[in-house]
Amino acid sequence: MASDQLDYRFDRRVAGSYDALRGHPAAVTPAIGEALARELGTGAQVLEPGVGTGRIALPLIGAGCEVTGIDLSSEMLAALAGQARAGLRLVRGDITRLPFADSAFDGAVxxxxxxxxxxQTVLAQLLSLVRPGGTIILGRDWVDPASFAGRLRNAFRQAVVDLAESVDFPTGARGLVQTLVGLGGEPVDNGEERTAVEWETTLSPAQVLDGIRSRDDAESWVLPDPLLARVMARLDAEAAASWPDLEAPQPVTRRFVYSLFRVPAA
Ligand SMILES: C[S@@+](CC[C@H](N)C(=O)[O-])C[C@H]1O[C@@H](n2cnc3c(N)ncnc32)[C@H](O)[C@@H]1O
Structure with a gap:
């Protein structure tokens, strides 16, 4: 399977369930906004490429930033437009061709x-669209790799690597840091990830397996049916051997983490 065959479509199926599957707990959401706004500066004009349903944009606005969100998916934008508020500007467009003026923003997330x-195409543009001295943040959801959920995630990726004819997983967080540094972004703390907030959830192995099986995330929804079936057969067997009760909830530590960069002086 070549990467150019991957089909990541944020259509109605995904947009309708995105917040339910990916949303942060109510107590966590404002903490993400506050941590990022502290880095960007209160009142900052912020660009969010791939804004989706506003999982990050809305708490950023709640913490005092103004956000311009751009996304290709009208379904994702429609979900966000329903929560319209002052400080939010939405644009439908392709983030590989960002339609904004140089230095139009104080920061990007x-x-x-x-x-x-x-x-690389997106990050190169951000270095022009964010003013010199401004801030670029690369953020992500983190799952404790030592937790059962982290172990299942790694087992999933290993199974895909072993069972697919060829696979090209997307660049991870470290690779993105290197790309931005290579383009001239100035990393704060060498791009080491900072934690905005940490929380604990409880999930069962059966829930995580069902999520992969029902293609709840981009990594599994792009797999062809026969490959996903073979991957699941292996994962089900490994899980049964590791956890005697697949329905028993277990704690999973999660974080929202981010790397921080400054745009060099012109
Ligand atoms: C996984 S979602 C993340 C949304 C949001 N950043 C978040 O963390 O909740 C990825 C988003 O990127 C958008 N996207 C993917 N490729 C895009 C492109 N070339 N131009 C604009 N948006 C794109 C998708 O439509 C989707 O809304």
Whole structure:
């Protein structure tokens, strides 16, 4: 399977369930906004490429920033437009061709989007669209790799690598940091990830397996049916051998983490 065959469509199926599947707990959402707004500056004009349903944009506005969100998916934007508020501007467009003026923004925030596009093309534009001295944030949801959910996630990726004829997983967080540094972004703390907020959830192995099986995330929804069936057969067997009661809830530590960059002086 070549990467150019991957089909990440944020259509009605995904848009309708995105917040239910990916949303942060109510107590966590404002903490993400406050942590990012502290880095960007209160009142900052912020660009969010791939804004989706506003999972990050809305708490940023809640913390005092003004956000311009751009997204290709009219369904994702429609879900966000229903929560319209002062400080939010929405644009439908392709983030590989961002339609904004140089230095139009004080900062930019990218969360779970650069793996879907040519990251270098987007990041190069952000270095022009954010003013010199401004801030670029690369954020992501983190799941404790030592938790059962983290172990299942790694087992999933290993099974895909082993069972697919060829696979090209998207660039991870470290690769994105290197790309932005290569383009001239100035990393704060060498791009080491900071934690905006940490929380704990409880989930059962059966729930995580069902989520992968029902293609709840981009990594599983792009797999062809026969490959997903073979991957699941292996994962089900590994899970049964590891956890005697697949329905028993277990704690999982999660975080929202981000790397911080400054745009160099012109
Ligand atoms: C996984 S969602 C992340 C949404 C949001 N950043 C978040 O963390 O909740 C990825 C979003 O990127 C959008 N997207 C993917 N490729 C795009 C492109 N070339 N131009 C604009 N938006 C794009 C999708 O439509 C989707 O809304």
């Amino acid at each position: 990218c969360v779970h989007v650069l793996h879907l596009v040519d990251a």
